[in-house]
Amino acid sequence: MNAMPPLQKQRKLSLKERYAHLTRDLGWETTYQPMDKVFPYVAYEGIKIHDWDAWEDPFRLTMDAYWKYQAEKERKLYAVIESFAQNNGHLNITDARYVNALKLFLTGVSPLEYSAHRGYAHVGRHFVGAGPRIACQMQAIDELRHAQTQIHTMSHYNKFFDGLHDARHMHDRVWYLSVPKSFFEDACTAGPFEFLTAISFSFEYVLTNLLFVPFMSGAAYNGDMATVTFGFSAQSDEARHMTLGLEIIKFMLEQDEGNVPIVQRWIDKWFWRGYRLLSLVSMMMDYMLPKRIMSWAESWEMYFEQAGDALFEDLSRYGIRKPKYHEVAAKEKHRLSHEVWSIFYNYTQAAAFHTWLPSEEEMTWLSAKYPDTFDKYYRPRFKAWSEMAAEGKRFYNQTLPQLCTTCQIPMGFTEPDDPTTICFRSAEYKGERYHFCSDGCKDIFCHEPEKYVQSWLPVHQIYMGNCGGAEVKDVLAWYHLNFGVDNFDYEGSPDQKLWDEWQAQKAANPV
Amino acid sequence: MSKVSITLQNTDDGRQIVDAIVSDNPAAEVSRMPALTKIDCEGRLCLKRETIEERLGRSFDLQELQLSLISLAGNVDEDDDSFTLAWEAGPATKNA
Numbered sequence: 362m363n364a365m366p367p368l369q370k371q372r373k374l375s376l377k378e379r380y381a382h383l384t385r386d387l388g389w390e391t392t393y394q395p396m397d398k399v400f401p402y403v404a405y406e407g408i409k410i411h412d413w414d415a416w417e418d419p420f421r422l423t424m425d426a427y428w429k430y431q432a433e434k435e436r437k438l439y440a441v442i443e444s445f446a447q448n449n450g451h452l453n454i455t456d457a458r459y460v461n462a463l464k465l466f467l468t469g470v471s472p473l474e475y476s477a478h479r480g481y482a483h484v485g486r487h488f489v490g491a492g493p494r495i496a497c498q499m500q501a502i503d504e505l506r507h508a509q510t511q512i513h514t515m516s517h518y519n520k521f522f523d524g525l526h527d528a529r530h531m532h533d534r535v536w537y538l539s540v541p542k543s544f545f546e547d548a549c550t551a552g553p554f555e556f557l558t559a560i561s562f563s564f565e566y567v568l569t570n571l572l573f574v575p576f577m578s579g580a581a582y583n584g585d586m587a588t589v590t591f592g593f594s595a596q597s598d599e600a601r602h603m604t605l606g607l608e609i610i611k612f613m614l615e616q617d618e619g620n621v622p623i624v625q626r627w628i629d630k631w632f633w634r635g636y637r638l639l640s641l642v643s644m645m646m647d648y649m650l651p652k653r654i655m656s657w658a659e660s661w662e663m664y665f666e667q668a669g670d671a672l673f674e675d676l677s678r679y680g681i682r683k684p685k686y687h688e689v690a691a692k693e694k695h696r697l698s699h700e701v702w703s704i705f706y707n708y709t710q711a712a713a714f715h716t717w718l719p720s721e722e723e724m725t726w727l728s729a730k731y732p733d734t735f736d737k738y739y740r741p742r743f744k745a746w747s748e749m750a751a752e753g754k755r756f757y758n759q760t761l762p763q764l765c766t767t768c769q770i771p772m773g774f775t776e777p778d779d780p781t782t783i784c785f786r787s788a789e790y791k792g793e794r795y796h797f798c799s800d801g802c803k804d805i806f807c808h809e810p811e812k813y814v815q816s817w818l819p820v821h822q823i824y825m826g827n828c829g830g831a832e833v834k835d836v837l838a839w840y841h842l843n844f845g846v847d848n849f850d851y852e853g854s855p856d857q858k859l860w861d862e863w864q865a866q867k868a869a870n871p872v
Numbered sequence: 873m874s875k876v877s878i879t880l881q882n883t884d885d886g887r888q889i890v891d892a893i894v895s896d897n898p899a900a901e902v903s904r905m906p907a908l909t910k911i912d913c914e915g916r917l918c919l920k921r922e923t924i925e926e927r928l929g930r931s932f933d934l935q936e937l938q939l940s941l942i943s944l945a946g947n948v949d950e951d952d953d954s955f956t957l958a959w960e961a962g963p964a965t966k967n968a
């Protein structure tokens with residue numbers, strides 16, 4: 362008898378080969394229509410690409426692996442969300458004040474995830490090369506997942522706490538939410554290369570660590586296992602997104618020397634836009650986490666100054682330098698969170714979350730973390746406000762604030778070299794005067810005035826009568842905010858009442 | 873020189889991966905925070921599939937890292953056997 366021929370074992374394809382098969386022939390030259398009609402947005406920004414195939418995803422993620430791992434992430438996440446709901450996990454957080462950080466997250470950040478989904482779906486259609494196109498399309502799906510899982514997770518809190526009932530609507534209308542909304546709309550209305558520089562590089566690579574890493578670790582520290590789980594589930598995609606950000610920058614810089622100054626200007630612009638947006642995160646970290654892990658200043662040092670030094674040193678070989686005004690951010694790091702929290706304390710009557718003055722213990726922590734500024738500038742302010750409140754004269758700012766035309770934040774930031782003087786800048790364009798919080802915001806406006814004169818500034822819109830009426834109550838109704846429930850101080854809020862009842866029950870029935 | 877960095881979740885797999893990284897990269901500095909571990913290393917950091925498999929006691933596809941990763945800093949290069957983060961020294965190389 363003849364022996365059976367040995368089974369011809371099929372060689373498993375390597376990762377590199379699988380990725381080559383995935384992208385093979387996906388970037389063909391079109392013939393029915395000219396390339397510039399099929400890809401109408403790739404040239405007008407001035408970026409020159411000579412070889413689209415030079416771009417390759419360093420993770421070399423293929424579709425089958427993508428679906429497999431994303432499905433696994435979802436299974437893990439939903440197991441946690443369900444057990445959190447079944448075990449009334451909201452009872453185990455450190456303090457109900459913490460939930461106000463989630464309110465800001467759901468109304469300010471989660472809608473950005475959805476905007477990111479739309480943005481990446483758009484640019485994923487418009488790049489010529491198969492590598493960036495696939496990476497953008499995967500990211501578009503990731504971002505949709507982030508929006509959905511965040512809404513799903515926080516829906517549990519919505520059953521018990523106020524201010525979480527209409528995040529999408531609020532995102533489009535509430536005054537401080539125009540800060541994140543306009544940031545993303547600015548990016549989505551730019552060309553595809555600027556969009557990736559803005560979101561993939563400046564935001565995802567350089568800045569989002571500050572939101573998703575120390576803040577999420579803080580969520581865990583405060584007993585919110587649901588949020589830390591969606592945070593890290595989203596962040597596990599982020600490593601891939603960050604890599605896309607770094608790769609696209611290197612790709613543009615390597616393709617043509619003429620791209621360098623264009624990319625540098627975008628890095629300058631989007632660093633400053635992103636940094637201003639993150640001032641909201643500075644306040645979440647220093648004021649809204651009842652138990653704190655690290656201060657804003659420490660996070661800035663770890664995630665921007667140290668990590669950024671390494672990154673920009675690497676990019677210096679292409680002729681790229683650190684973003685303009687990074688030294689202003691360094692000067693501001695010891696005051697940013699205090700200035701922003703003060704703005705919200707001023708306007709608590711118009712916010713969709715509660716505010717409070719830090720307790721004595723919290724102020725001790727703040728003085729230790731901010732030895733040069735806290736006791737000198739902010740403790741006296743909080744002391745004065747708390748004395749006023751004790752006399753029944755809680756301070757409310759009754760005048761609507763002037764907003765920066767670029768970042769749309771009230772003009773509450775101080776001069777880079779003088780923390781006691783508000784920083785005002787202005788510029789004239791076609792006979793109108795526009796106002797800015799900083800040189801960074803002014804520069805951005807002056808480079809593209811036609812874009813920013815169209816800004817939908819909430820305060821201007823209220824004065825023009827476009828926001829439901831002339832009284833605070835009318836405007837809040839138009840925001841879908843419940844007056845006397847969602848707004849004002851935590852002290853005396855329905856949230857506090859409910860939380861105190863739960864604590865009393867817990868004390869009465871120890872497990 | 874500058875540091876590359878990788879941050880992993882404090883999960884069962886995550887802890888084993890951290891141990892594997894530390895044994896393969898003696899210069900790695902480990903910081904543990906609630907729910908996450910951050911590892912920094914001068915210049916370059918390499919994760920080897922084999923070492924992770926030894927720790928986990930099962931076969932491991934490096935793309936499974938996607939499940940435990942939180943953040944990273946450095947240029948990525950991944951193939952079937954290793955995952956490398958590095959800041960390259962030297963002049964920019966033009967792509968052909």
Ligand SMILES: [Fe+2]
Pocket residue numbers: 474477503504507595
């Ligand atoms: Fe996202």
Ligand SMILES: [Fe+2]
Pocket residue numbers: 637765766767768769770797798799802
């Ligand atoms: Fe501004």
